[in-house]
Amino acid sequence: MQTAEIRNRWLKYFGDRGHTVVPSAPLVSDDPSLLFVVAGMVPFIPYMTGLIPAPYPRATSVQKCIRTNDIEEVGKTPRHGTFFQMNGNFSFGDYFKEQAITYAWELLTTPEDGGGLGFRPEDLWVTVYKDDDEAIALWKRIAGLPDERIQRLDKDTNYWSTGQAGPAGPCSEIFFDRGPAYGVDGGPATDDDRYVEIWNLVFMQYQIDNVTSKVDFDIVRELPNKNIDTGMGLERVAFLKQGVDNMYEIDEVRPVLDRAAVLSGKTYGANHDDDVRMRVIADHVRSSLMLMSDGVAPSNEGRGYILRRLLRRSIRSMRLLGVEGPTFADLFAASRDAMKASYPEVETEYDRISRLALAEEETFLRTLAAGTTILDTAVDETKTASKQELKGETAFLLHDTFGFPIDLTLEIAEEAGLTVDRTAFDRLMSEQRARAKADAKSRKTALADLSVYSAFRAQGETVFTGYDFLNTESRILG
Ligand code: ATP
Ligand code: MG
Ligand code: MG
Ligand code: MG
Structure with missing residues (x-):
């Protein structure tokens, strides 16, 4: 099943069930505290918190997302993209837990020729917040899931809040079991490679206060208008439906x-x-x-x-x-x-x-x-000397002469199993800033210096002169 087909089925399923189909918002968030939209619910936050009355009681979207915090996972796990699309269905004080679970289960397990996504019920597991007995009872009744495929987990994974006073609530996540070829038996709580998280259902049902951390707060009361916020990873479902190993192999x-x-x-x-x-x-x-x-x-x-x-x-x-x-x-x-x-x-x-x-x-x-040869040589020298740390001087010279940003040097060093002497680098940077200031001052008083400076600059423009200069400078700086 092509990705576009899964997207269409999603929108049709929820559209047919009274949800207003809302186009994806741009990746750049309106919220200045957020660089990018990281989840389908972001454009709906004002309706969830009650800041603005929702213009519709229920909505659905396929939202473009960027998560930079997953950048280190990309390509290593099968399921983390920096860009991905989150399919969502949302209720603003309309339907709640029972209906959300019913929809999710029906869409996932209805056969493909019946308009669903055609997952086999026996391949699906769920996690719930450990005290959410209501959700457990619903999963048993609606989906007929046996006890062993409902895992109770703690607040760190199965509770949603903004980390501030406001609406919050337990969540329940749906996982697909890729089978013993991908890892040990034991459910999503023990293996997140074999059991791939595909869909998160958030039940926003409490007002919380006295929040000291994401897992430490007081529940003040039940919300009069409870909300549903769900997110299904489109690429994750696509790779499972397309029979490939990971999201980078989808159409x-x-x-x-x-x-x-x-x-x-x-x-x-x-x-x-x-x-x-x-x-x-x-x-x-x-x-x-x-x-x-x-x-x-x-x-x-x-x-x-x-x-x-x-x-x-x-x-x-x-x-x-x-x-x-x-x-x-x-x-x-x-x-x-x-x-x-x-x-x-x-x-x-x-x-x-x-x-x-x-x-x-x-x-x-x-x-x-320009810079890689120098850095490679420095890495080799560091290793030959059985050292773990690249000199701050090298990082500084790469920055100064070749415009190598420090994070690039850090990244290349890390790939080679080395660290960088950041203290020395920072010291050299501030010394250079001080020198530049003093230079600017003396140039104002001694105009002759200027011609010398530009002649030197012209010479420094060719890479190999820069290289010689670098070696000299490197010796001077020790
Ligand atoms: P994981 O634990 O696998 O990192 P998550 O718990 O961080 O996922 P949620 O915040 O619950 O993910 O987002 C809802 C859904 O969006 C997930 O169930 C998943 O299907 C999808 N998703 C989340 N992050 C990514 C990503 N980096 N790339 C692709 N899909 C993602
Ligand atoms: Mg994650
Ligand atoms: Mg997760
Ligand atoms: Mg999740």
Whole structure:
């Protein structure tokens, strides 16, 4: 079942049941405290908290999301994308727990030819908040689940709140069992690779106060208007329905992965580390495409910086696959073609998107070409000397001479199993700032210095002069 088909079935199922179909909000959130939309419920928060009266009693959407906190998981677990789509159904003081569980179970287990998603009931498990006896009773009655496939868990995983006084409540999550080939028997509480979380149902039923942490608060009272907020991972359901191993192999993502394989001459499936890199590229290129289609441009702060990191990580991953030249023209076109049926804006906005992507690639490839040899040598020297820590001086020189951002140095060092002397780096940076200040002052009084400075600059423009200079500087700085 194609991803688009799952999306359509979702919207039709809930649309037919009185939910207003709401288009996805842009990835960039209205909320200044949130960089991006991280869940389907974000655009509905004012209705959930009662700040604004809901214009409809129930709604459904397929919301574009970005979660940067999952970036380290990408490509390593089967289920974490930086970009993904969350299918949601929402009730604002309308239906509650019983109806939400009924809908979820029916949509998941109705056969495909009956308009459902066709999961076999025996492959599904649920978790509930440990004291939510009501939910347990409902799962038994509605779904006929046996006790052993309902696991009681604690607040850290099965309770939703904003971490502040306001509405909160228990949640119940639905998992798919991929079978013994993927891990040990024992349910989602013990193995999150074999048991893949697909859908989270949040039952917003209490007003909480005296909140000291996400798991530490007082329940003040039952809410007069209880809400339902659910989120199903579209890519997760797609990979399970498409019979592939992970979300990077679904129809909307796989073409980018295949492009990366062709461009690098690598075979997907032949080597674990290379496979992870191809999955990272497929994920990050798609996330970047979607971010740029919503108006984000690479920059050094905020949202633009997240985008820049995604673009740079894609480029570095291609390089680790052995490709030194530009690849974005091919990779972005592949992602556009895989996404345009669902998001026409990736095509109508493509000229702008590809101009941004290609410019970023060109600049970064130049930076990398200049700095990587130096960094590789420094890594080798550190290892030969049986040390764990790269000198702060090296990180500083890479920054100063080649424009290597410190987080890039940290990332490359970490890949090599090393740390970086951050204290020395920070000291050198502040010394340099002090020098620049003093320079500016003396230049004002001694105009002759200026010509010397620009002559030196002109010389420093060629990479190899820069390299010699670096070695000299490196000795001076010890
Ligand atoms: P996990 O425990 O697997 O990280 P989660 O508990 O953080 O997931 P929720 O916050 O409950 O996820 O989000 C609701 C649903 O959205 C999840 O059940 C899952 O199907 C989907 N989802 C969450 N994070 C991602 C992601 N990074 N990539 C793809 N789908 C996701
Ligand atoms: Mg998570
Ligand atoms: Mg979870
Ligand atoms: Mg969850």
